[in-house]
Amino acid sequence: MSxxxxxxxxxGPLDLDVVRAIRVNKSAAERRSATIPTRRTVKKQWQAAWLLKAITLMDLTTLSGDDTASNVRRLCAKARRPLxxxxxxALGVAELNITVGAVxxxxxxxxxxVEALEGSGIPVAAVSTGFPAGLSPFKQRVEEIHESVKAGAKEIDIVITRRHVLTGDWQALYDEVKAFREACGEAHLKAILATGELATLxxxxxxxxxxxxxxxxxxxxSTGxxxxxxxLPFSLVMTRQIREYERATGYKVGYKxxxxxxxxxxxxEYLMLMKEELGDRWLQPDLFRFGASSLLTDIERQLEHHVTGRYAAAHRHPMP
Structure with a gap:
């Protein structure tokens, strides 16, 4: 399915009974997460295949204060031709037309x-709603979504108000995300939870x-x-909620x-987690993305090692 x-x-409607009943055993989650890097090992051509898959799942990202139009255009060129x-x-994958998942x-x-990616099929994602803190006025955050969609963004990465979680105000969090989803229209909404600031699993x-x-x-x-x-513990907890949500509603939700x-x-490690916890369907870009900037460089180095037997210097795989 595409x-x-x-x-x-x-x-759907907020069900506070379900929300308040959720509990996470931190020790168990950490033990399970610790097994993920040790349970499976992929080498040689199988590793190369997994790494090529990882490229297609990347949101190639630049979120720096010194971004310029030329930097963004170079990033988009890299997105079109990541290798x-x-x-x-050498890898024999020219016919696959490998590109990243989004910019x-x-x-x-x-x-x-949007202009630089025209005709590529690669969507543009915009970080929004007062990224990264999410503390700008609510109307301003909603308007920011409208403007990004109008400019051509197909995906909107919003940030939640952390205090709603920390104070247990689940209704306020629900109302906020619901309003952001409505503002997105046809654009897909990615809800950034800022997990490192939420205190508990x-x-x-x-x-x-x-x-x-x-x-x-x-x-x-996270915002990064x-x-x-x-x-991995954050990811384990979130993917298991995705699994339970699908069981309860029949709808698949993506993870980033x-x-x-x-x-x-x-x-x-993250690909293995997705395969084990959610299955192969979540190894497609409509349900899984890496938020990454420097990841692509290391993947390119590993693929060059697979081809030549040597590790290349990072400057042979420059990012914009």
């Missing part, structure tokens, strides 16, 4: 990215459930700007770990 055929999560031609030929930028650069699980009940198309760990970003995922080894 992304266009997958029914969107419409959300050097000689590696593509993620601030609102200011949405139109630039139980809070992460409850926030995940509320965001999905409010209609989020994806739930996402927090002290603690994506981790972001922040701190820099190596090919880490990417493989």
């Amino acid at each position: 992304a266009s055929e997958l029914p969107r999560n419409p959300g 050097r031609d000689d590696l593509i030929d 993620c930028v601030y609102h200011q650069w949405v139109a630039t990215a 139980t809070n992460v699980a409850r926030a995940s459930w509320v965001a999905m009940q409010a209609g989020a198309d994806f739930i996402k760990t 700007k927090e002290g603690t970003n994506a981790t 770990p972001a922040g701190g995922i820099r190596t090919a080894k880490q990417a493989l």
